Amino acid sequence: MNTIASGQSKAALxxxxxxxxxxxxxxxxxxxFLCYVAAYLDRVxxxxxxxxxxxxxxxxxxxYGLGAGIFFIGYFxxxxxxxxxxxxxxxxVWIARIMITWAVLSAATLLVKTPTQFYFVRFLLGVAEAGFFPGIVLYLTYWFPAARRSRMNALFMIGIPIAGVLGGPLSGWILSAFTGTNGWTGWQWLFLIEAVPSLVLGVITLFYLPNGIRAAKWLAEDEKAVLERNIEQDQAGKGHASIGSxxxxxxxxxxxxIYFCCMMGLYGISFYLPTLIKASGVKSALDVGLLTAIPYACAVFSMLFVAKSADRTxxxxxxxxxxSLASALGLYFSTVFGNxxxxxxxxxxxxAAGMLATMPVFWTWPSAILAGGSAAAAIGMINSIGNLAGFVSPSIIGWMKDVTQSTNAGMYCVSAAMVLGAVLALLQPKKLVNG
Structure with missing residues (x-):
């Protein structure tokens, strides 16, 4: 009877x-996911x-390269x-604040007239958006233990490729359809229209997002207790070091x-994918927008597949x-077959598929060694330093294109960074990162 009762208790649990x-x-x-789609669309x-x-x-x-990249100085x-x-x-409250302020600043980019104004508004956009991505990565650690986290990260981070799948055709259509409307150019309408989802979602966040398990009114008490127990067990033995340490x-x-190397690839793709497709012989802005959806669609499947495999094994x-190595090869051969x-x-x-598949796996690592406030600081630090690649990558590619009249040399640098990231990842302690 005790065995049966115990079995029933385990089954019920x-x-x-x-x-x-x-x-x-x-x-x-x-x-x-919707919030990240809006955020990434406004960023790139x-x-x-x-x-x-x-x-x-x-x-x-x-x-352009400096303006695209200076976003990440404010971010840093x-x-x-x-x-x-x-x-x-x-x-x-904090995620809502981030989203509302970045929506306003993204829309304000339509008023830019000079390089200085362009640099200034991009810097402020970085300041406004700082904390969104690592904040959500940290937020997911409040809910899901390590064994589930790669998949949860993937479900959130596929916002990046989905933003490309949806944003490419949308951006191409806006540029083609709205040029001259109300006396504005297509790119001005682009910044205005694509800021609206972020603003709306920011307001909704204030009413929709619970701060944690205990604040979730849609969970029963026994469900809250189980989730809280799992998080406590997951964080047992992890460091609660001081922020300074x-x-x-x-x-x-x-x-x-390692994350810096990843982001070299991400922002090389994000800021220059339309340019690379146009250079291959595609002239129409709408066609460029439609074709950018293809690499990002492939990345959706690669992210989900790799994350599921990592959690399973x-x-x-x-x-x-x-x-990471697959991404390096893809970017290299994009220059070989550039025409x-x-x-x-x-x-x-x-x-794109290789680069984006690294992200859900990578973001299980910081929370494997730290918890609480120290995890918040570590995730923020890693993301801020890594995202400096968002300044370095487009700046290098833009400068090299002015010098050589080609993006090839810049893409070689990006590919080399992805190879370095793969090598450094293999130097991580197996017991640490494999969880």
């Missing part, structure tokens, strides 16, 4: 746990605006403070360098390294 995670996933992940739509903006404003490739300085504040004041942690710095170093549209698209699809 399993059912409660399954129901609780199903509720949490369905309530949180679709909404967070300057890559499409570039197709008209440079000639309209007489900006050089160097000016305010990332860690933003994540620490979110941990202290709660996700609901996080910055002296060699493992955290290594993760930051418990192996994360080689999943990361192989995806052949089908082969260039195939290479760019491999590059």
């Amino acid at each position: 399993h059912n409660i746990e399954a129901r609780a995670y199903s509720k949490a996933t369905l309530r949180l992940l679709p909404f967070l 739509n300057v890559g499409f605006a570039k197709l008209q903006m440079l000639s309209d404003l007489q900006f050089s490739e160097t000016v 300085f305010f990332e860690v403070p933003s994540n620490i504040l979110m941990h202290r004041v709660g996700a609901r 996080v910055f002296a942690n060699g493992r955290v710095w290594l993760m930051a360098v 418990g192996e994360r170093r080689w999943h990361f390294a192989i995806a 052949n549209v089908p082969l260039a698209m195939l290479a760019l699809s491999v590059g």
Whole structure:
């Protein structure tokens, strides 16, 4: 009888746990995904605006590259403070604040006339958005233990490729259809229209997003208890170091360098994919927009597949390294086949799919060694340093294009960074990153 009772108790507990995670996933992940689509669209739509903006404003490739990248200088300085504040004041208000302010500043880009104005508004946009991505990564650790986290990260982070799938055709259509409307150019309408979803979602966040498990009114008490127990067990034995000691942690710095290499690839693709497709022989802005959806669509499947495989096997170093090397090869061959549209698209699809597949796997690593406020600081630090690649990558590519009249040399640098990231990932302690 005791054995049966024990079995029934375990079965009941399993059912409660399954129901609780199903509720949490369905309530949180679709909404967070939509927020990230809006965020990423506002961050990189300057890559499409570039197709008209440079000639309209007489900006050089160097000016564009610096302006696209200076976003990440503001991002760098305010990332860690933003994540620490979110941990202290709660996700609901802080994420809403981030989204509303970046929507306003993204729309304000339509008023830019000079390089200085372009640099200024991009810097402020980085300040406004600082903390969103690492904040959500940290927020997911409040709900899901390590064994589930790669998949949850993937469901959130596929916002990046989906933003490309939806944003490419949308941006191309806006540039083609709205030029001259109300006396504005297409790129001005682009910044205005694509800021609206972020503003709306920011307001909704204030009413929709719970700060944590205990604040979720849609969970029953037994469901809350199971989720809280799992998080407590997951964080047992992890460091709760001081924030200052996080910055002296060699493992955290290594993760930051690895992530920097990843972001070299991401922003090389994000800011220059429309340019690379146009250079392969595609002339229409609408056609460029439609074709950019292909690499990002491939990345949706690669992210979900790699994340599921990593969680199922418990192996994360080689999943990361192989995806990173595949991205490096794809980006390299996109230059080799730069004048052949089908082969260039195939290479760019491999590059995007490999690069984006690294992200859900990577973001299980910081929370494997730290918890609480120290995890907030570590995630913010890694993300801020890594995202400096968003300044370096477009700046290098833009400068090299002005010098050589080609993006090839810049893409070689990006490919080399992805190879370095793969090598460094394999130097991570197996027991640490495989969880």
